[in-house]
Amino acid sequence: MISRKIECVLCVLVAAALVIPMGVLAGPPSTKVKADKEWTLLMYWDADNSLEFCTEFALSKWEQSLPTNEKVNIVALIDILSMDGVWIYDIVDGERRLVDTWPELNTSDPESLEDFVVYGMGKFPARKTMLVVQDHGYGWRGTCQDETNGDTLMPVDGLADALRDAKAQSKGKSVDIVAFDACQMATIEVAYELRDVAPYMLASQSMVPFDGLPYEMLIGKLWENPGMSPAELASMIVHDYVEYYSDKWAYDHLMTYAQDFATIAVVDLAQMAALGSAFCEFTEVLLPLVDDNSVAIGQARGAAQVTKWANSAGYEWMPDVQAFVEGVKGLDAGLDTAIAAWESAFDSAVIAESHSRKMGTNIHGLNFWFPPSASHYYSQSWIWARQFVYDSVGLDLVSESAWVDCLMEYYGSCED
Numbered sequence: 001m002i003s004r005k006i007e008c009v010l011c012v013l014v015a016a017a018l019v020i021p022m023g024v025l026a027g028p029p030s031t032k033v034k035a036d037k038e039w040t041l042l043m044y045w046d047a048d049n050s051l052e053f054c055t056e057f058a059l060s061k062w063e064q065s066l067p068t069n070e071k072v073n074i075v076a077l078i079d080i081l082s083m084d085g086v087w088i089y090d091i092v093d094g095e096r097r098l099v100d101t102w103p104e105l106n107t108s109d110p111e112s113l114e115d116f117v118v119y120g121m122g123k124f125p126a127r128k129t130m131l132v133v134q135d136h137g138y139g140w141r142g143t144c145q146d147e148t149n150g151d152t153l154m155p156v157d158g159l160a161d162a163l164r165d166a167k168a169q170s171k172g173k174s175v176d177i178v179a180f181d182a183c184q185m186a187t188i189e190v191a192y193e194l195r196d197v198a199p200y201m202l203a204s205q206s207m208v209p210f211d212g213l214p215y216e217m218l219i220g221k222l223w224e225n226p227g228m229s230p231a232e233l234a235s236m237i238v239h240d241y242v243e244y245y246s247d248k249w250a251y252d253h254l255m256t257y258a259q260d261f262a263t264i265a266v267v268d269l270a271q272m273a274a275l276g277s278a279f280c281e282f283t284e285v286l287l288p289l290v291d292d293n294s295v296a297i298g299q300a301r302g303a304a305q306v307t308k309w310a311n312s313a314g315y316e317w318m319p320d321v322q323a324f325v326e327g328v329k330g331l332d333a334g335l336d337t338a339i340a341a342w343e344s345a346f347d348s349a350v351i352a353e354s355h356s357r358k359m360g361t362n363i364h365g366l367n368f369w370f371p372p373s374a375s376h377y378y379s380q381s382w383i384w385a386r387q388f389v390y391d392s393v394g395l396d397l398v399s400e401s402a403w404v405d406c407l408m409e410y411y412g413s414c415e416d
């Protein structure tokens with residue numbers, strides 16, 4: 001982590017760069033709307049918090065990687081902590097151009113995301129669209145922390161509603177990929193909530209380093225081959241993400257320390273209805289078995305932990321869901337039948353996955369929430385734990401499955 005002093009200096013430099021955007025110096029942006037682009041990358045950049053210092057690094061990488069925008073648009077909404085207001089940039093011929101200036105927005109509000117997606121798809125149309133949601137990520141709790149406006153998060157159900165509404169306002173056209181440049185958003189709860197808002201979700205099970213997605217690699221390759229399908233682009237990013245963080249010297253990083261704790265996966269959201277149903281069946285069958293098998297379930301949970309304490313951001317309890325399910329095989333014949341159905345659905349849903357070698361063999365692409373005790377489930381130890389309770393945040397999979405009942409049964413068994 002960088003020191004607070006250095007971070008403040010970087011934030012001042014970022015703010016200065018935004019005040020005098022290169023596009024203003026180069027002249028006004030073109031008002032002609034081209035409908036023949038292959039891709040538009042919409043960057044929803046909520047840096048109204050401690051991640052402001054990452055902004056200029058990302059903008060410079062976008063400029064360097066897109067020498068022309070003949071076939072690819074990059075359109076970014078930028079919100080930072082040190083200045084009020086929101087800036088919309090278009091990367092044109094290797095330079096950022098200021099397209100619009102909006103008043104200060106709460107970028108943790110789903111309506112702000114919806115407005116940007118509708119705006120971006122309308123003014124910068126393309127055959128395919130990837131939405132990047134950048135900020136802190138807190139798994140099922142949400143993402144997009146806006147410190148200027150209430151210091152809260154965008155809830156996952158609100159994010160899903162925003163993308164559904166944006167689709168309705170865009171004549172039924174959705175974004176093709178929802179990519180999270182945010183920690184720990186690759187959970188089954190998140191993917192199920194987004195099951196009908198886009199074809200694909202790209203996210204990490206662990207921390208995302210400050211550089212975020214491998215923008216220089218993905219934009220450069222997309223510029224060279226703009227005909228890539230959404231599945232091809234997302235799968236390519238999965239490979240490049242792990243390669244990018246595999247060596248602290250081979251690529252240009254914000255901070256040159258070992259970051260080879262990468263995890264990332266692509267989920268086919270069209271398969272999430274089936275995977276959700278399989279999960280619900282699994283939890284229904286597991287529930288009456290919990291009391292007599294709490295030790296085995298606890299062991300399966302421990303074996304399925306994704307990372308070391310620091311690399312899971314130090315405050316979460318989200319094991320790999322597939323590793324956990326594998327860990328409870330053999331407890332009951334009926335459970336094994338449910339697990340077989342689950343595994344078939346899981347294989348169809350997670351279409352690409354990669355992780356650093358040191359992460360081991362328990363990484364499969366999606367986490368789920370399994371805190372070790374009731375005191376952790378109802379934790380009051382930090383702000384987001386106090387603000388969000390798992391069974392009260394409106395997530396569909398939580399309400400439709402018996403997983404919360406399984407957790408409560410497990411905690412009760414451990415106390416006996």
